[in-house]
Amino acid sequence: AMMVERWAGFGSAMATVIFLWSVVQNYVPPTFRLYLTAWAAKVAACFNPYLQITISEYGAERFQRSDFFLAVEAYLSDACARRARKLKAELVKDSKNLRVTVDDHEEVTDDFSGTTIWWYASKRQSKAQVITFYPGEDERRFYKVVFHRRHRDLVVDSYLPFVLGEGRAVTVKNRQRRLFTNNASRNWNPYRSKSVWSHVPFEHPATFDTLAMHPDEKEAIVDDLMAFQESKDYYAKVGKAWKRGYLLYGPPGTGKSTMIAAMANFLDYDVYDLELTAVKNNTELRKLFIETTGKSIIVIEDIDCSIDLTGKRRKDKKASSDKDSDDDDKPKLPMDPEKDDATKVTLSGLLNFIDGLWSACGGERIIIFTTNHKEKLDPALIRRGRMDKHIEMSYCRFEGFKVLAKNYLDVIEHELFGEIQRLLEETDMSPADVAENLMPMSKKKKRDPDLCFSGLIEALKQAKEDAAAKEDAVAAKAKEEEEAKEIKEREAKKDEGKDKTSGEANGDIKQGDK
Numbered sequence: 383a384m385m386v387e388r389w390a391g392f393g394s395a396m397a398t399v400i401f402l403w404s405v406v407q408n409y410v411p412p413t414f415r416l417y418l419t420a421w422a423a424k425v426a427a428c429f430n431p432y433l434q435i436t437i438s439e440y441g442a443e444r445f446q447r448s449d450f451f452l453a454v455e456a457y458l459s460d461a462c463a464r465r466a467r468k469l470k471a472e473l474v475k476d477s478k479n480l481r482v483t484v485d486d487h488e489e490v491t492d493d494f495s496g497t498t499i500w501w502y503a504s505k506r507q508s509k510a511q512v513i514t515f516y517p518g519e520d521e522r523r524f525y526k527v528v529f530h531r532r533h534r535d536l537v538v539d540s541y542l543p544f545v546l547g548e549g550r551a552v553t554v555k556n557r558q559r560r561l562f563t564n565n566a567s568r569n570w571n572p573y574r575s576k577s578v579w580s581h582v583p584f585e586h587p588a589t590f591d592t593l594a595m596h597p598d599e600k601e602a603i604v605d606d607l608m609a610f611q612e613s614k615d616y617y618a619k620v621g622k623a624w625k626r627g628y629l630l631y632g633p634p635g636t637g638k639s640t641m642i643a644a645m646a647n648f649l650d651y652d653v654y655d656l657e658l659t660a661v662k663n664n665t666e667l668r669k670l671f672i673e674t675t676g677k678s679i680i681v682i683e684d685i686d687c688s689i690d691l692t693g694k695r696r697k698d699k700k701a702s703s704d705k706d707s708d709d710d711d712k713p714k715l716p717m718d719p720e721k722d723d724a725t726k727v728t729l730s731g732l733l734n735f736i737d738g739l740w741s742a743c744g745g746e747r748i749i750i751f752t753t754n755h756k757e758k759l760d761p762a763l764i765r766r767g768r769m770d771k772h773i774e775m776s777y778c779r780f781e782g783f784k785v786l787a788k789n790y791l792d793v794i795e796h797e798l799f800g801e802i803q804r805l806l807e808e809t810d811m812s813p814a815d816v817a818e819n820l821m822p823m824s825k826k827k828k829r830d831p832d833l834c835f836s837g838l839i840e841a842l843k844q845a846k847e848d849a850a851a852k853e854d855a856v857a858a859k860a861k862e863e864e865e866a867k868e869i870k871e872r873e874a875k876k877d878e879g880k881d882k883t884s885g886e887a888n889g890d891i892k893q894g895d896k
């Protein structure tokens with residue numbers, strides 16, 4: 383009976399409210415009505431101590447999902463999803479893990495310095511009458527955060543920025559890192575991608591642990607990278623763009639490319655592999671650079687082979703083209719070298735690429751050049767400040783070998799190590815060749831250290847012999863050349879003498895004879 387009475391009371395109260403509302407609707411002028419509504423909201427607020435903030439999926443830019451929404455989503459799935467009962471799992475683009483998030487219309491609580499905060503995931507139907515191509519496009523999802531009035535400052539000034547930061551960190555941690563290249567054939571479908579870069583997932587397994595190198599050098603590089611990563615404020619303070627350049631040089635197979643992969647894995651960066659020969663001109667180079675994102679390594683491999691970096695070589699080319707045009711007076715073809723030059727990437731274009739003004743957009747970029755011949759590079763290109771650190775990757779010595787032996791065969795000590803050490807100090811063998819000997823591709827021999835090490839010793843001895851033979855050959859050739867030169871010089875002198883005696887006979891002859 384009490385229940386019925388209470389409901390009746392509730393019903394009559396409701397009826398009164400509805401009656402009053404219809405009076406307001408019909409007889410109160412609109413301006414006053416607005417005022418009344420605001421006032422009613424205020425009255426309600428007096429009794430409801432909770433505030434709410436909405437974070438919608440599409441913010442001011444209608445076509446791009448709001449950064450904050452994505453950060454909240456990541457934060458909730460990382461920190462609070464465990465406490466939710468209704469979850470949803472998705473396979474998300476650019477993320478390497480399944481993403482489990484709070485389902486729509488579900489509530490989770492969070493705790494921030496002793497304060498309880500409620501989150502609601504929800505969605506509403508968009509009212510706009512637009513036809514879209516994508517399913518689900520007319521739904522607008524949003525998150526609502528609810529908290530007590532007295533925590534307003536805490537939530538707005540500390541909690542929400544905290545969520546943003548945490549969410550971004552989670553996104554970075556979970557993202558699938560990518561390897562970009564500017565040299566993919568995109569021509570078959572011009573509509574597919576407007577970006578100048580195309581990408582694949584970056585999954586190179588190299589790390590600094592697997593890199594054969596002297597431990598001290600390795601540590602120095604790791605140290606440098608860590609210092610770079612943490613010095614955002616420092617770079618800002620000294621007024622420099624937040625980037626760093628490395629030059630990796632050394633013979634083939636010494637681990638330059640592997641080192642880049644290890645760096646990317648260590649820093650958790652994307653890799654942009656820039657193929658300079660595929661870049662038409664400086665403008666395109668600039669466009670490529672602008673489209674790179676922060677937290678990335680930009681790599682130009684074999685920089686000495688990529689373009690005419692030196693003015694000298696360009697002149698050579700011009701001289702030869704002049705000769706050509708002397709030979710035949712054909713009209714100039716589109717392939718004309720003059721024009722070709724104008725549409726090429728130049729050294730100055732590349733220097734601009736590295737430290738032009740617009741290289742400051744974003745930040746946290748590492749630029750790496752690799753080369754087999756450091757001496758061929760223009761000094762301007764590799765001066766400090768552009769290429770801050772020059773790293774020599776060299777032949778495998780004993781320290782490097784120990785890393786490889788441990789990695790490939792799980793061996794830390796072995797009776798053959800002494801001999802290998804001696805041979806490695808005397809012989810230049812690249813880590814790639816050493817590794818090849820430690821990784822026999824045969825089932826029977828598989829992972830037998832004795833066989834592998836004796837095989838390596840054989841290979842080292844062979845390499846040593848070859849090197850000696852080569853040296854002998856080089857010496858012999860040099861001697862031959864020297865002799866030939868001497869003979870030539872002698873003959874030239876004789877000719878000179880003859881010329882002069884047959885020419886004017888004066889005091890000069892005596893001088894020449896002397």
Ligand SMILES: Nc1ncnc2c1ncn2[C@@H]1O[C@H](COP(=O)(O)OP(=O)(O)OP(=O)(O)O)[C@@H](O)[C@H]1O
Pocket residue numbers: 592593594595632633634635636637638639640641753754775812813814815817
């Ligand atoms: N320092 C090293 N540590 C571990 N592995 C190495 C090292 N150097 C080379 N290797 C092995 O040798 C192979 C070739 O190495 P990498 O491609 O890095 O050489 P590179 O210096 O880039 O050569 P190139 O100058 O020809 O480009 C790799 O697959 C790698 O496994």
Ligand SMILES: [Mg+2]
Pocket residue numbers: 638639640683752
């Ligand atoms: Mg390489």
